[in-house]
Amino acid sequence: MSIGQEVTNTPKPAPAKPVRRLADVIFAGTARSSGILILLVLVGVAAFLIIEAMPAFTADSKDIAGGKGFFSYIWPLVFGTAVSSIIAIVLATPVAIGIALFISHYAPRKLAGPIGFVIDLLAAVPSVVFGMWGLQVLAPQMGPVYKWLENNLGWIPIFAQGSTTGRTIVTASIVLAVMILPIITSVSREVFLQTPTLHEEAALALGATRWEMIRTAVLPFGRPGIIGGIMLGLGRALGETMAVAIILSPGAFTWALINSGNSTIPADIALNFPEASGLKLNTLIAAGLVLFVITLIVNMIARYIVDRRREFSGAN
Amino acid sequence: MTTALVTPEEPKLDHGIEENPVRPAPRFAWLIVLLASFAASAALFAALGFSIVGVIIVGYVIYLIAVTVTYSAMAGRRKGTDQLMRSLIYGAFVLALIPLVSVLWTVISIGAPAISADFLTKDMYGLKGVVDKAVVEQGAPLQGGALHAILGTLIITAIATLISVPIGLFTAIYLVEYGKTSRLAKSIRFFVDVMTGIPSIVAGLFAFSLFGILFGIGTKNGIAGAVALAVLMIPTVVRNSEEMLRIVPNELREASLALGVPVWKTVTKIVIPTAASGLASGVTLAIARVIGETAPLLLAVGVTMKTNVDPFNGPMNTLAVYAYNLFKFPLNPGYRDPSLERAWGAVLLLVIFVVLLNLLARFIAKVFAPKTGR
Structure with a gap:
């Protein structure tokens, strides 16, 4: 009681005013505006692409390359981009999950670090190197494989007319698979390592073999991470330029994936841009805009999945 | 029947792990299987015409089947599956090393001879195709640089x-x-x-x-x-x-x-x-x-x-x-x-x-x- 009275009796001191220093305001403002600048850059990328792409959308359809308008110009490229990325994902995912499990649950502890470093290094090798390697080393090896596929499975449209040079969209996809391997591996490895040790030990204590422990404890826990990694890999494969531009011998749309022909949006831009001018330039920028929108959607889904995962992982 | 009346039915645990017991297997059995598989594959290809890629691929497939069968027989089916998955996971790791090694080898083996003092100190300005013709036909040194x-x-x-x-x-x-x-x-x-x-x-x-x-x-x-x-x-x-x-x-x-x-x-x-x-x-x-x-x-x-x-x-x-x-x-x-x-x-x-x-x-x-x- 007496304490309460004491408080009411003494005059209330004014709440301490936070000291505002000019340097603080400037520093906070700079930090904040850099953050906003990044958002503006992203908006700017979209805006400048739209401005420069506009003429291609509004132009007379006869003036667009191919003479049938922008839509019929872009759809074979979208098809090629999607097909090559999907093949790459299908090839890379099982291998990447295998490597991630190898690093997180099979390799000796001392080896796990260096192996992770080597895999990260694979991610840092410039794409032009993979392209040159794909054309000079891989493509000649694939020629006989395509001939064999044509002779034995040629009645399936996809395996008709095997290319002898190996400069096909499938070869490009294999190289893409190698290139996206590190990203899927590193995302999956991160979540596998986060698996609660108690879950793993519980499985082992119930008499599980190592694989049963992985199947019942690690994989269910890591599934969102794997899916996120796959989506990120997909985003990278969709936008990969040089490997496809170098390896593929591009051409019109064809179902025969082991033959030359087909093309992807980024490869088409890289191959035609240096000589392009006028409306052709606008068309290529419009193609880039389409690619930008596709990868933006894929990446936003991927980030959404990965981030949702992050909220759970705090609870272990 | 009578026991069911006394004790309530035991809840069925669904932890996804089969209750099949696992028996111990000899420690290095997989190594013997591995060597035997590759020997078999090599013998097969020696009869058909040799190909190193073929030996490795077929050898690996034989190994996958053989190791599953041996471990299933020795230590139970669950151990067989475990060994199969282990082999697949090690295989994935080796598979990923192949392109990495191949890329590095290609870059070094073709690129290294090109690097010289000239390559580091000259540009390509004014070079014509004739120069490269001379390199190929008369063995002249590589001209121009980066x-x-x-x-x-x-x-x-x-x-x-x-x-x-x-x-x-x-x-x-x-x-x-x-x-x-x-x-x-x-x-x-x-x-x-x-x-x-x-x-x-x-x-x-x-x-x-x-x-x-x-x-x-x-x-x-x-x-x-x-x-x-x-x-x-x-x-x-x-x-x-x-x-x-x-x-x-x-x-x-x-x-x-x-x-x-x-x-x-x-x-x-x-x-x-x-x-x-x-x-x-x-x-x-x-x-x-x-x-x-x-x-x-x-x-x-x-x-x-x-x-x-x-x-x-x-x-x-x-x-x-x-x-x-x-x-x-x-x-x-x-x-x-x-x-x-x-x-x-x-x-x-x-x-x-x-x-x-x-x-x-x-x-x-x-x-x-x-x-x-x-």
Whole structure:
């Protein structure tokens, strides 16, 4: 009681005013505006692409390359981009999950670090190197494989007319698979390592073999991470330029994936841009805009999945 | 029946693990199976005509089947599955090493002979196809080099770093010290992550469009290339720096603020020095990531054979674009080998840069890390 009275009796001191220093305001403002600048850059990328792409959308359809308008110009490229990325994902995912499990649950502890470093290094090798390697080393090896596929499975449209040079969209996809391997591996490895040790030990204590422990404890826990990694890999494969531009011998749309022909949006831009001018330039920028929108959607889904995962992982 | 009345039915545990017991298996049984499988495969191919790739593929498949069967017989079906999955996982790892080793071997074996004093100190200006014909037919030494490309790579990457490090670092500071979980900070974080996925060629198109609108369509110079690279680099810098600033212990900040030190001084004198090694290694990794970019530079900077060190004026060349250009359009289409050799030489230099930057990043992170513990 007496304490309460004491408080009411003494005059209330004014709440301490936070000291505002000019340097603080400037520093906070700079930090904040850099953050906003990044958002503006992203908006700017979209805006400048739209401005420069506009003429291609509004132009007379006869003036667009191919003479049938922008839509019929872009759809074979979208098809090629999607097909090559999907093949790459299908090839890379099982291998990447295998490597991630190898690093997180099979390799000796001392080896796990260096192996992770080597895999990260694979991610840092410039794409032009993979392209040159794909054309000079891989493509000649694939020629006989395509001939064999044509002779034995040629009645399936996809395996008709095997290319002898190996400069096909499938070869490009294999190289893409190698290139996206590190990203899927590193995302999956991160979540596998986060698996609660108690879950793993519980499985082992119930008499599980190592694989049963992985199947019942690690994989269910890591599934969102794997899916996120796959989506990120997909985003990278969709936008990969040089490997496809170098390896593929591009051409019109064809179902025969082991033959030359087909093309992807980024490869088409890289191959035609240096000589392009006028409306052709606008068309290529419009193609880039389409690619930008596709990868933006894929990446936003991927980030959404990965981030949702992050909220759970705090609870272990 | 009677027991069911006394004790309630035991709940069926669904932990997904079969109750089949596992018996111990001899320790090195898999090694014997492995050797036997490859021996069988080699014998098979010796009869059909030898092929090393065939031996390995067929040997591995035989091994997968054999190891599953042996372990199932010796130690139960569950152990068989376990061994099969183990073999597949080890196989995936070996499979991934093949392209890595093959790429490095190709780069070194073809690229190394191209590198000479001339290659590092001369450009390609004025070289004609005749020169390469002489190289192939008369064994003349390789002419021309990549000096212009080396200089271009260094200049453009340096400018890109100068643009992206301040922006990236300040954004990271905002995210960690000011924004925290505010809505702006959350959306910056999300869109920075999304930006990591922007295709490099789109960054090139952006820089080309931006400079086209500002300075007339078709403007290609080093600065445009640096802007394109900065768009690709900023997200990496933000992400790496944010992670590093976040692990600075809060006690340090609180101690500093409690002494009456203003926030900006706390950040610049306490937080950043503590995280300096991590920040530096993050920036180094970001540089390693963009130094080998080809597509954006091809669009925004163009190609030239001449040494040009003025990033504000006219096209420049970079190692990756140099390699791509010679690989795709050899100096003398009739005699491709000298051009290919130059291309692989340039690529070797690029890979050396990348590996050195990666090692440097590890070194900085390890050696200059703040001492923890007391």
